[in-house]
Amino acid sequence: MNTKLPPRTVERLSKYRRLLDKYKDLEEAHIYSHKLAALLNLTPEQVRRDLMLIGLTGNHRKGYNIKALIGQIGTTIDRQEGHRVALVGIGNLGKAVLGFIRKANTKMDIVAAFDIDRNKVNTQVAGVACYDIGAAAQIISREQIRIAILTVPPEAAVNTATLLLESGIRGILNFTSVHLDVPPGIYLKDYDIITSLEEIGFFIMD
Amino acid sequence: MNTKLPPRTVERLSKYRRLLDKYKDLEEAHIYSHKLAALLNLTPEQVRRDLMLIGLTGNHRKGYNIKALIGQIGTTIDRQEGHRVALVGIGNLGKAVLGFIRKANTKMDIVAAFDIDRNKVNTQVAGVACYDIGAAAQIISREQIRIAILTVPPEAAVNTATLLLESGIRGILNFTSVHLDVPPGIYLKDYDIITSLEEIGFFIMD
DNA sequence: AATTTATTGTTAATTTTTTCACATTAGTGA
DNA sequence: TCACTAATGTGAAAAAATTAACAATAAATT
Incomplete structure (x- = not known):
């Protein structure tokens, strides 16, 4: 490796x-x-x-x-034991991500999902247990989760990310389009749909 | 420019x-x-x-x-007149994309959405008119749409992309994780969530 | 068994992207 | 007004990534 x-x-x-x-x-x-x-x-x-x-x-x-x-x-590229991943924010994007991963035959396992919506908390979404974000520190630590997929609304992004890092998360896939400031040693990967679209807009010839 | x-x-x-x-x-x-x-x-x-x-x-x-x-x-990087964009596939991911673009203050306008679901066709989704995919050629041509966001299920990806290209689409943002073969002059940008996750998995130190 | 063919493996060259280094300069304040 | 400071602007160097080129070679063919 x-x-x-x-x-x-x-x-x-x-x-x-x-x-x-x-x-x-x-x-x-x-x-x-x-x-x-x-x-x-x-x-x-x-x-x-x-x-x-x-x-x-x-x-x-x-x-x-x-x-x-x-x-x-x-x-x-795999870790033998796989990766335990949290999905943070169960909106449309979060659900879409769950769908992709379920089909994908990868070593990335989503072992917990978090949201603030009372209707979602303590249910299963696509087979994944959903918890209140307030329980994140506890669950992330207990479940030894190291990677988080951040699909919360932009206004919640910074605080949620801070919480995740304090809970032991080492890598974040950030879909919020909000800048996150992470300390060295944390692997942050941003994806921004608008940026991709604007790039296409620039490069298509007309 | x-x-x-x-x-x-x-x-x-x-x-x-x-x-x-x-x-x-x-x-x-x-x-x-x-x-x-x-x-x-x-x-x-x-x-x-x-x-x-x-x-x-x-x-x-x-x-x-x-x-x-x-x-x-x-x-x-903008075209003065903006870009007219189609959203193809109104599942969770499609809806999420709509949300991002609506908030983003960009020159990218989603002017039509396509799906095969009868419950969605001929309705408005987040303010965007939704058509049957069978009408794509006609609408794309009439509306002068040049960019498509492809969020259909993987099994539909190739055929849908072919249809889009025949209808005059010049740039595709492909979220399906299916390989698309496009002719020269077409700008294709792929995004694959699993790949991003696996990259994070490889680079986090443990 | 020798020849041909099409592919791999890899060094070298090229191109692209990033970083360095520093001259230039707009404003600040003695 | 004249140094001083902390930026910008940019050529040059370095690093990273890609592409080209081609020797080595495994299988197929004669």
Whole structure:
């Protein structure tokens, strides 16, 4: 588990696996770098380099063994015991995230969800126990949760994030479009829909 | 409107504006590159270079004028007439996207939504007219929509995307985690929640 | 068994992006 | 008015990421 992999490579490895997961029981046992590249709008060189970086070696004639590839990506980017994740904010976006993860066959397990809505607290949402945000510190600690997905309304973002960090969260996927100030050692990843859209707007030619 | 801006710069410009939009009527009239950098986890040099690239010039003593900054980013990355956008797939994620855009004060206007659910078709969802996906070609052409946000279930992704492209869509923001094959000239941007999570999982230290 | 072919593995070159370093400069205050 | 301070603006250097190029090679073919 080499922490020196470039972030872009880690992202692509995750994508290779997710794509090939669909292929693994069907079709061919092997795949060429150029095929994989075409399926993900990358170059074959990039694919080969990524696989080289995780010490995976292909067959000069048949390409890469799909199961070996999935396995090697797993031993590289997964933690053996998986990751225990909290979903914080069970609105439309939160529910959508639950749906994605449930289908995805990943080592990321959502083991608790938090909200302030009394109608949601103490129920199950898509099979996940939902707690009041006030219980977050206790549950996160008890359940040893290290990653949080933040899908609360923007006005709640900063306070909620502070609470999460105090509770032992080490990584946050922040969908709130609010800037979060996190101390060193915490891995924060922001995603902002508007930014993505505006980028598309700029680059489409008219 | 210089099409030669690096994609990263365009992303950051969008973020500067979104952040400063909140500041523009309050507080100071100016902001320093180091302040802006701190607010977005960037370096001051990066901020200054980005602003330099769009021809914006600051005051050596006061920093950058916030309104001028917002204005200049707008003339650089916005199309004057705005962008007409379709939301395709009105599930949880689709509704969440609607919410974000409604709040965001952006030039991206969602002017139509599509679904196959009879309960949604011919209603308004968050103020947006909802049509049957079968009417997409007609509506997209009539409304001159150029950008689509794809939030349909994965099994519908490829066919829906094909339909969109045939209808004149030039840019797609794809949330389906399904690979889309698009011809040159079409700007495709993928976002995959699982990939983001797995990246966090890899980089948090334990 | 030798030849051909198409692919991998990897070094080198290139391009892109970020950071450094510092001259320039607008305002401050002695 | 004249230094002083704390910014900006930007060329140059460095780092990161991608792409090109091609030797090595595994299988298929003759």
